[in-house]
Structures are given as structure tokens and as C-alpha cells.
Amino acid sequence: MTSTADARADERALVIAAQRGNTDAFARLVRAHQRRAYAVCRAIVLTHEDAEDAVQEGFLHAFKALDRFLPDQPFGAWLYRIMANASLDLVRRRKVRDADELPEAVPMPFRDPGESDELRRRLNEALLQLTDRQRSVIVLHDVEGFTHGEIGEMLGIPEGTARSDLHHARAALRRILKDVRSDL
């Protein structure tokens, strides 16, 4: 409890220092939140590269909007909302661009050489059959552990919608993966 309170107080102090123009304080906030920020962005965009772009855009937006942030609020929740918006903007821009250009190859996510390619391929194909929002919700919930409420806030949807998206995404994944198995 105390360590959580201390961590929150430290973060508040960093936010206030960053609001006064201390870039070192902002760098420490970046260091503390960039992994989680990446995870949020990665859940919404399709590729590792897009997630990197969205993280950078998100932190830039956060820096510019820092004077409007109230330090007594949880910084993480505010930041991840910005990250989600940056990612959604990027997805929209990509869709507009892709509509104007010739179709490209299906983008693959960041690859960890230690993982099975087959598992990745099947799961990735299944995920691409979900809607963008369903995919984001299932990754944010099942992989990153965000609550329905937090997901709803990030994606700008009601908590109940996030809950039902998760239900439908799981059901769809189960169905798709079973169909793949029956084809084998």
C-alpha cells in the first residue's frame, strides 16, 4: 500500500516537474510507461512498426497536452487514452491510404524468433477475421490485463460494449481456430 502510494507521489512529482518544463522528468515518465504504452498501441494497430510510430506520436501529444493534465489524476490512464487515440488515428490514416493504393501483403506483427511460426500464422489469420475493435479488446483484456472499464475509456466505448466485444471475439477465435483444425 505504502509503496503504491509512494510510487504515485513520485509520479505526481515527476508530472509537476515535467509541466514546469523539466524534460528529464518527462524522460523518466517515458521510461516508466513506454512498455505499457507500446502494449496499448500494439493491441490496436496491426504491426510492430505501426505500434512504434503510435507510441512516439502518443508521447508527443502527451508532452504537448501536459499543461492540461491535472496531476491528482492517474497519469497512466490519461496517457494510455492518448496512446489509444494515436493508434486509432494511425489505423484510420492507414485505411484511407490503403484504399487509395494497391492492396499490400497482409502485415505481420513483431516476430520473436523463439516462437512457433505455425502458431503465429494461424492465430494471426484468425485475428485478422475479427473486427478491429474486437481484436483490440481481446488483446487489451486477455494479454495486457486491462479491465472492461479501462478498455471502454481508452477506445471511447461503453464498458458493456467492451464486455460484449470480448465475448464475441473469444467466440469467433474459438470458432475460427476449430474450423482450421477440422481442415487439417
Place this chain on the structure above:
Amino acid sequence: MTDIRLFSNNDDDEVVRGLRSLYAAPAGNAYWNELEARIMARVADVELGWWTELDRWVRPALAAAAVLLVAAGIAMYRARQSEADIAADQMLSAPPVPAATAIRPALQDDREARIRYLFGGR
């Protein structure tokens, strides 16, 4: 082997495990240090912009302008108030007697002096 893991009886667990490996963030501090450096480089670009400096001064400047405006308003109000007070004081301190009665004693004095002069009185 992969299929056995992915399509076991406990499908949800397997799917979650698969998702976690698919969406795993890059490991290794070098990657994150580099990303942080890239982010901070972009932040520095923003910070060096003249508009940021301008933006930083906009609020204090607006506050100062508002204070000056209020001070000027108060000063003008007080100046008008004192003018009105002076005018009211002047009106109130004017002779209370009518103009005709104020002139008549002077005329009477003059007339009496002439009579005294004509009849040799003092």
C-alpha cells in the same frame, strides 16, 4: 506440436497463451532505451520551436493584461467618482440664499452711502 498446444481441450488458455506470444513486447533494454531516445529527440524538437516559447508566455501575458485592464477600470471609476464628489460639494457649498437677496444688501449699502454723501452725513 503447435496444433496440439493451440487446439487442446482448454482452448481459451491456449488462445491467450498464443496471443501473448504474438503480441509480446520486444525484450531487452537496448530496444527500450533506443525508443526512449527517439521519443525524447522528438520532444526536444517540439520544445525548441519558437511557438512553444510563445505559448509559454501567452498565459502570463493574458493574466497581466487582465490585471492591467481591471486596474485601469478601477482608476477610471475612482476618477469619475471624485469628479462627481467635487461637483456635488461645489453645489452644496454654494450660498444658500437666493441670488436676488444676495445682491440687494449690496445695492442698499451703495444707496445709503450716496444719500449720506449728498446730505453731508458721514
